[in-house]
Amino acid sequence: MIIQQKGTDVHILNIGRFSLADTLDCGQCFRWDADENGVYSGITGNYFMRISQSGDTLIFYNTDTETVKNIFVPYFDLDRDYDAIAEELKKVEPKLIPAEEFAPGIRIMAQQPWETLCSFIISQNNNIPRIKGIISRLCENFGEKIEGGFTFPSADVTAKLDVDALAPLRCGFRAKYIIDAAKKVSGGVVDLESLRTLDIAQARTELMKICGVGPKVAECTLLYGLGRLEAFPVDVWMKRVMAEYFPNGTPLLESRYAGVAQQYLFHRIRNEKKSAD
DNA sequence: GCCCAGGGAATCG
DNA sequence: CGATTCCATGGG
Numbered sequence: 001m002i003i004q005q006k007g008t009d010v011h012i013l014n015i016g017r018f019s020l021a022d023t024l025d026c027g028q029c030f031r032w033d034a035d036e037n038g039v040y041s042g043i044t045g046n047y048f049m050r051i052s053q054s055g056d057t058l059i060f061y062n063t064d065t066e067t068v069k070n071i072f073v074p075y076f077d078l079d080r081d082y083d084a085i086a087e088e089l090k091k092v093e094p095k096l097i098p099a100e101e102f103a104p105g106i107r108i109m110a111q112q113p114w115e116t117l118c119s120f121i122i123s124q125n126n127n128i129p130r131i132k133g134i135i136s137r138l139c140e141n142f143g144e145k146i147e148g149g150f151t152f153p154s155a156d157v158t159a160k161l162d163v164d165a166l167a168p169l170r171c172g173f174r175a176k177y178i179i180d181a182a183k184k185v186s187g188g189v190v191d192l193e194s195l196r197t198l199d200i201a202q203a204r205t206e207l208m209k210i211c212g213v214g215p216k217v218a219e220c221t222l223l224y225g226l227g228r229l230e231a232f233p234v235d236v237w238m239k240r241v242m243a244e245y246f247p248n249g250t251p252l253l254e255s256r257y258a259g260v261a262q263q264y265l266f267h268r269i270r271n272e273k274k275s276a277d
Numbered sequence: 278g279c280c281c282a283g284g285g286a287a288t289c290g
Numbered sequence: 291c292g293a294t295t296c297c298a299t300g301g302g
Contacts, residue, residue: 120284121284124283124284125283125284126298129301130301134299171298172297172299173296175298177285216283234283236281238283
């Protein structure tokens with residue numbers, strides 16, 4: 001993997017096993033959108049970025065190599081060997097192969113913990129287009145204006161709000177959950193950073209102290225926001241996967257990379273009808 | 278109008 | 291305990 005400046009852009013050459021589109025469109029993040037040319041725009045932290053992929057080259061527009069190396073390589077988990085992970089998973093469970101071959105370029109993004117927690121609280125009993133809309137309104141109303149859009153409001157900022165203040169989001173019954181989560185994170189009742197290394201069962205219990213956080217939201221927060229690749233979120237789609245492909249269970253659940261397998265399976269079951277096979 | 282959505286809390290038996 | 295019901299909203 002080679003990172004180099006090209007005028008005002010930064011190119012990553014020989015990107016290898018990575019698909020920008022599949023990674024950003026597999027239901028793990030909600031703040032990236034493609035334009036008609038396939039250029040994705042989004043925000044993480046205070047960084048607005050436009051990104052596109054052409055074969056083995058990833059292009060970051062109007063930025064510098066330090067930002068790409070320090071922010072976006074970790075964000076897309078580009079330093080990890082997913083070939084080795086996929087081999088290990090397929091050895092554990094050969095039935096994973098069709099899903100892994102369907103979108104091998106998916107990676108588990110390392111998103112910010114509070115943003116991940118809040119986003120997946122919003123996701124409950126909801127569909128992805130509307131989740132994106134609610135999160136967009138949350139950022140526009142309470143985030144900081146930066147070039148290209150708005151930041152995700154911190155837990156500290158959100159903790160100062162109340163349910164009525166969240167009315168513009170039109171997020172329904174989830175408003176009270178967002179406020180409770182913000183208060184517990186901001187107040188230190190739940191220390192998100194400590195969950196990166198805490199025993200996984202204890203980490204789940206910690207997250208579920210928050211009203212509105214059950215097993216599914218806790219699992220998503222651990223996987224997409226806290227680097228816990230052994231987490232395995234099961235939603236209505238994954239229940240279909242388990243029933244159709246693994247009626248007798250699967251050893252994938254015990255894998256240290258269970259979350260990667262989950263993402264292959266989730267993406268496949270949601271998109272297989274759109275494809276030709 | 279009806280069903281469903283990357284669920285979880287409250288309630289019931 | 292497990293099973294059921296309710297929750298707000300809007301896309302298809």
